[in-house]
Amino acid sequence: MAIEDDVLVIGGGLAGATAALAAADAAPDARVRLVTYKQSTLRHASGLIDILGYAPGAPEEGPLVDPFDALEDLPQGHPYERVGSEAVREALAFFDETVGDAYAGDHTDANALVPTHGGTVKPTARYPVAAADGLASDDRDALLVGFETLPDFEAPLAAAHLEAAGAPFSARGVTVPFPGIVRDDAKVTRYAHLLDHDESVATGAGETGAREALATTISERLEGESRVGFPAILGDERADAVRADLADALGVDVFEVPMGPPSLPGMRLEDLLYGALEERGVRVTSGVPVIDFETAEADAVAADGGSGDDRIDRVVVDRNGTEVPHRADQYVLATGGLVGKGVRSERERVFEPIFDCHVPHAEDRYDWFVDDAFGDHPFARFGLAPDRDLRPLDARDDPEFANLRAAGAVLGGYDFAAEKSGAGVSLATGYVAGTRAAEEGE
Amino acid sequence: MSDAEQPTDDHVPGAEEEEFEPVQVFPEAEEMDLRPGADNCYKCSTCDTNCPVAEVDDEFPGPKFQGPEQWRLKRQDDHDVDDSVMKCSNCMRCDSACPSEVPLSQMHNTARGEYVEENMDKLSREYIRNRILANYRRLAPLAAAFPRTANFVMGLSVTKWMGEKVLGITSEREFPEFATETFREWWTKRGGAKVENPDKRIAYFHGCYSNYNTPEVAKALVRVYEHLGYEIMVPDQSCSGTPMFANGMLEDARRAAETNVRELAAALEEGADIVASCSSCSMSLRQEYPELFDFEDTETVAANTWDAVEYLRVHEDLEGELEETSVDGEEFAYHAPCHSRNQGLDGQTIELMELIDGIEAHDVGDSCSGISGTYGWKEENYETSMKIGEEMFEHMDDAPAETGLTECPTCSMQMEHGTGYEIKHTLEVLEAALVGTDDADGRREAG
Ligand SMILES: Cc1cc2nc3c(=O)[nH]c(=O)nc-3n(C[C@H](O)[C@H](O)[C@H](O)COP(=O)(O)OP(=O)(O)OC[C@H]3O[C@@H](n4cnc5c(N)ncnc54)[C@H](O)[C@@H]3O)c2cc1C
Ligand code: SF4
Ligand code: SF4
Numbered sequence: 001m002a003i004e005d006d007v008l009v010i011g012g013g014l015a016g017a018t019a020a021l022a023a024a025d026a027a028p029d030a031r032v033r034l035v036t037y038k039q040s041t042l043r044h045a046s047g048l049i050d051i052l053g054y055a056p057g058a059p060e061e062g063p064l065v066d067p068f069d070a071l072e073d074l075p076q077g078h079p080y081e082r083v084g085s086e087a088v089r090e091a092l093a094f095f096d097e098t099v100g101d102a103y104a105g106d107h108t109d110a111n112a113l114v115p116t117h118g119g120t121v122k123p124t125a126r127y128p129v130a131a132a133d134g135l136a137s138d139d140r141d142a143l144l145v146g147f148e149t150l151p152d153f154e155a156p157l158a159a160a161h162l163e164a165a166g167a168p169f170s171a172r173g174v175t176v177p178f179p180g181i182v183r184d185d186a187k188v189t190r191y192a193h194l195l196d197h198d199e200s201v202a203t204g205a206g207e208t209g210a211r212e213a214l215a216t217t218i219s220e221r222l223e224g225e226s227r228v229g230f231p232a233i234l235g236d237e238r239a240d241a242v243r244a245d246l247a248d249a250l251g252v253d254v255f256e257v258p259m260g261p262p263s264l265p266g267m268r269l270e271d272l273l274y275g276a277l278e279e280r281g282v283r284v285t286s287g288v289p290v291i292d293f294e295t296a297e298a299d300a301v302a303a304d305g306g307s308g309d310d311r312i313d314r315v316v317v318d319r320n321g322t323e324v325p326h327r328a329d330q331y332v333l334a335t336g337g338l339v340g341k342g343v344r345s346e347r348e349r350v351f352e353p354i355f356d357c358h359v360p361h362a363e364d365r366y367d368w369f370v371d372d373a374f375g376d377h378p379f380a381r382f383g384l385a386p387d388r389d390l391r392p393l394d395a396r397d398d399p400e401f402a403n404l405r406a407a408g409a410v411l412g413g414y415d416f417a418a419e420k421s422g423a424g425v426s427l428a429t430g431y432v433a434g435t436r437a438a439e440e441g442e
Numbered sequence: 443m444s445d446a447e448q449p450t451d452d453h454v455p456g457a458e459e460e461e462f463e464p465v466q467v468f469p470e471a472e473e474m475d476l477r478p479g480a481d482n483c484y485k486c487s488t489c490d491t492n493c494p495v496a497e498v499d500d501e502f503p504g505p506k507f508q509g510p511e512q513w514r515l516k517r518q519d520d521h522d523v524d525d526s527v528m529k530c531s532n533c534m535r536c537d538s539a540c541p542s543e544v545p546l547s548q549m550h551n552t553a554r555g556e557y558v559e560e561n562m563d564k565l566s567r568e569y570i571r572n573r574i575l576a577n578y579r580r581l582a583p584l585a586a587a588f589p590r591t592a593n594f595v596m597g598l599s600v601t602k603w604m605g606e607k608v609l610g611i612t613s614e615r616e617f618p619e620f621a622t623e624t625f626r627e628w629w630t631k632r633g634g635a636k637v638e639n640p641d642k643r644i645a646y647f648h649g650c651y652s653n654y655n656t657p658e659v660a661k662a663l664v665r666v667y668e669h670l671g672y673e674i675m676v677p678d679q680s681c682s683g684t685p686m687f688a689n690g691m692l693e694d695a696r697r698a699a700e701t702n703v704r705e706l707a708a709a710l711e712e713g714a715d716i717v718a719s720c721s722s723c724s725m726s727l728r729q730e731y732p733e734l735f736d737f738e739d740t741e742t743v744a745a746n747t748w749d750a751v752e753y754l755r756v757h758e759d760l761e762g763e764l765e766e767t768s769v770d771g772e773e774f775a776y777h778a779p780c781h782s783r784n785q786g787l788d789g790q791t792i793e794l795m796e797l798i799d800g801i802e803a804h805d806v807g808d809s810c811s812g813i814s815g816t817y818g819w820k821e822e823n824y825e826t827s828m829k830i831g832e833e834m835f836e837h838m839d840d841a842p843a844e845t846g847l848t849e850c851p852t853c854s855m856q857m858e859h860g861t862g863y864e865i866k867h868t869l870e871v872l873e874a875a876l877v878g879t880d881d882a883d884g885r886r887e888a889g
Contacts, residue, residue, distance in 0.1 A: 187490045189497040262491040287538040288786030320728040321744040
């Protein structure tokens with residue numbers, strides 16, 4: 001016996017979660033399971049949903065105003081080109097529906113400009129409501145607040161950068177102690193917990209709740225600004241209430257500035273997605289990797305791929321040493337890129353470790369890079385090459401397996417960091433792969 | 443590609459070309475070297491954001507420091523292990539967080555062992571207290587021989603006061619009650635296995651708690667497995683070692699592990715697979731043994747150990763069986779223990795409960811219960827433990843259920859302590875569904 005499902009998604013990042021949700025949506029009676037190993041890059045990512053911030057290969061042209069315009073001109077083999085721009089729109093609408101009012105930006109096709117912790121401005125398609133009052137296109141003056149114990153956000157520096165970048169408002173930064181925190185390397189979750197639970201903290205005026213203590217610290221420093229930006233640590237489970245309380249106490253709007261990893265907005269998005277998975281009855285198995293597979297002919301373990309008609313019969317999940325077979329009709333591979341470990345490299349080769357799907361790359365490893373450190377490196381685009389149905393293709397351009405699709409950063413043909421398209425590609429390909437898998441399974 | 447010979451922590455496809463050496467902690471403690479693992483850390487801090495202790499305790503520096511940074515420091519000069527390692531609760535959440543395969547809990551376990559060995563005064567109250575807590579199993583037989591007296595004495599306020607003042611065991615908690623008859627006594631009295639079956643055989647690792655404190659869980663396992671035609675062996679066994687790892691008592695853990703590996707390997711020879719009903723026990727056999735010890739059959743035992751429910755899901759059509767069952771309506775607030783979560787078993791109970799007509803189980807989310815075995819028993823950790831548990835208590839209160847459900851005995855203590863709910867084990871619900879409670883009553887009367 002094996003654990004049996006209709007659709008099995010491997011990998012629980014943005015792409016895998018979206019694929020599983022889309023599959024459950026497309027075939028409500030299907031049994032959908034998601035198996036994931038370690039935590040996904042969502043915990044590092046800003047929580048912003050970028051579709052396309054810069055045209056591939058032409059960053060000097062500056063941020064794109066309308067990402068959808070640019071989708072039509074993408075080079076062949078780009079994941080967006082594979083699924084088509086209509087699917088990108090559908091996937092984004094699906095995302096909007098899934099996260100409800102936790103995200104903003106769906107009123108327009110244009111990219112929003114969100115200030116980041118370094119004081120740069122990032123073009124993005126969707127942003128958490130917590131960041132909404134911080135947009136750089138808004139002309140209200142802003143006070144940025146940093147904390148002595150949180151070196152990752154230098155508020156005065158970020159404010160200066162924003163002004164230098166030509167933001168249409170004046171920005172000022174202050175650095176203050178965070179009530180209740182003395183450790184200089186306190187975890188972001190510690191800040192969030194203090195505020196979530198409004199723990200009581202010692203202040204000069206005695207013990208008060210952390211929210212009130214923080215508001216008091218800030219109100220003394222306000223100089224007529226009508227909005228205040230904090231690093232993204234304002235609560236986790238109760239982030240909305242924390243922000244609302246602070247805004248009430250200060251009498252001005254409060255927003256969060258997305259931070260580098262580890263990132264609470266990323267964690268909150270992860271919670272939202274996993275909540276949605278639970279609601280739709282998707283079965284989630286986490287903490288354990290898929291390590292192997294078998295094709296339909298039980299004894300023919302096709303480690304070398306095979307012809308396009310091969311079907312994956314089952315995959316093997318390693319439960320802390322015990323090997324547990326999982327069988328499904330359709331599979332989606334969403335194991336991430338070099339960071340998520342869905343694609344691995346050794347000195348001599350780049351490979352996909354579960355199914356050994358073909359990863360196109362130059363024979364000579366010296367051709368994986370270009371001389372300019374900030375140049376257009378081929379390795380940034382390493383990943384699987386899929387057909388329009390998102391089935392990974394082998395070296396002869398035949399599908400590796402009839403019932404395997406791939407989504408997210410495991411795909412090649414795009415450079416998410418340069419073009420700012422990471423979350424968008426994961427959403428679009430996850431949505432298409434999940435939907436097709438469910439439809440074909442029926 | 444076969445990874446079968448790969449030890450667990452790095453058991454990920456594509457990682458096999460990286461050398462992995464099992465670490466034998468004792469007797470050559472000074473030879474352990476986890477530097478290669480430390481070098482994998484790229485300081486992303488994902489582990490820190492998963493640590494329930496760092497979230498509520500400003501003084502705890504978090505897993506990244508405890509693990510890779512400390513190992514790196516230790517290599518550079520003659521650093522002692524930092525005493526904050528004793529504040530780690532051994533929940534092992536950081537382990538499954540790290541995207542870079544840093545063996546965090548292995549680092550913590552070895553660091554704790556070294557700290558206790560080299561920096562802790564063996565006559566100190568803390569050492570003695572920890573040793574007692576870690577070796578609860580050695581006291582248990584005594585208490586079990588006179589359960590009523592033990593329960594009475596443990597419940598006395600003067601005993602608790604003494605416990606706190608003299609030993610540093612919190613007086614806030616109720617000592618777990620000892621059963622009037624241990625599971626092993628019951629098993630012997632009933633004449634051992636009722637089913638013989640050379641083709642379907644399991645060796646049951648019951649652990650301490652279901653033997654001494656909750657034999658009803660162990661009996662539920664017996665009845666469910668026999669119902670499905672399994673022959674059950676109950677080999678001699680020692681404590682799984684979990685409380686010992688958590689207290690840095692690696693020498694004690696090694697002794698216990700040696701017995702367990704020997705006895706369980708012998709059962710494997712007889713064609714049995716190993717199943718455990720406690721998630722920390724299965725975690726220990728599967729992951730911590732191969733990480734810390736290299737007895738002859740450590741790997742074989744690890745590779746053939748299963749969670750009791752998981753085993754049935756894979757080897758039987760458990761879902762099919764459950765689909766036809768119904769019980770008188772009952773609602774549960776289910777908490778997945780950290781050590782189930784780490785084994786990919788967090789969704790299992792909910793999935794199965796959905797199939798039983800009349801049962802509703804509500805997942806109370808992914809927070810840690812906070813007690814982590816002996817951790818929450820220590821006076822100095824009690825407050826932290828309850829702060830961590832707060833989220834779970836709130837979610838249990840919010841769930842439309844007044845009975846709790848979990849697979850970990852100490853989580854169940856914490857759930858009960860924080861909410862006053864009665865707590866059951868998944869196996870008990872399966873017993874009710876598959877075998878029926880009327881029978882169960884009959885069995886109880888028959889002894
Ligand atoms: C630091 C950082 C910042 C970023 N910032 C942004 C941003 O601001 N905006 C934006 O749009 N994008 C951003 N991105 C990119 C974006 O997060 C990713 O492109 C996208 O989320 C990738 O999602 P994924 O689901 O494909 O892969 P991942 O998120 O990498 O998830 C892969 C999952 O698969 C699991 N897995 C791997 N192997 C196995 C196996 N064998 N068995 C089971 N499971 C397995 C992994 O454990 C992991 O959970 C950022 C990325 C990083 C690293
Ligand atoms: S084992 Fe748990 S308590 Fe210890 S460092 Fe890791 S996450 Fe924190
Ligand atoms: S999660 Fe892993 S890589 Fe990241 S800081 Fe922790 S140990 Fe280092």
